[in-house]
Amino acid sequence: MIRMSDVSVRFGDVQALKGVSIAVGRGEFVALVGPNGSGKTTLLRAMHGMLSLRGRRELAPEAAKQAMVFQRPFVMRLSVRNNLRLALWLGGVPRAQWNERMAAALARVSLQGLEERPARALSGGQQQRLAIARAWAIRPALLFLDEPTASLDPAAKKDVEALLAGFAADGMTLVMSTHNLGQAKRLASRVVYLEDGAIHADLPTAQFFGGGAGGRAQQFLKGEMA
DSSP: OEEEEEEEEEETTEEEEEEEEEEEOTTOEEEEEOSTTSSHHHHHHHHTTOSOOEEEEEEOGGGGSEEEEOSSOOOOSSBHHHHHHHHHHHTTOOGGGHHHHHHHHHHHTTOTTOTTSBGGGSOHHHHHHHHHHHHHHTOOSEEEEESTTTTSOHHHHHHHHHHHHHHHHTTOEEEEEOSOHHHHHHHOSEEEEEETTEEEEEEEHHHIIIIISOHHHHHHHTTOOO
């Protein structure tokens, strides 16, 4: 679906990514883990085409339809319905499909009946589910998520995790950064460990958590790194 080859990103004097190479196949659920400042968010944004970079970024044709959900969801000063309408318009979805897509998206994230509610009046968990609904409504083949449950309470985290597991079961390709190792273990098919802007481990989830990570990644798993 997407391949990054020898990618580097610099912000002024800071080298945020250092020659990173990673490929994500169709239907994978990849979790990016690592300490603060390791480059997880930068890699997600680079993969989504949001940053200038050195190196190569290659997409499969179907991966052109992609979306990203951020740690702190940005919702417009509009109703829930109009937040979804805007996403569908920007996603190039024909207007004739909007009502059906909106109804399906709201049902998928359990926000039915809140169509006319101001989006910024929703709870934090509801806003994150709305952000996920906007992304899902355009039917992306590739979905990026940056710490999607970091600011949520346990019940809201559980709801979001269930949504993501459902997307994966439907065959969507997902790449997610997370500090929650339990979440990575529960959801991901593969775990990538970053540190200082470089990839130090890239393994199937069972192998990563089963002792195969080694080196700095193993220290991180043992809680010996921040």
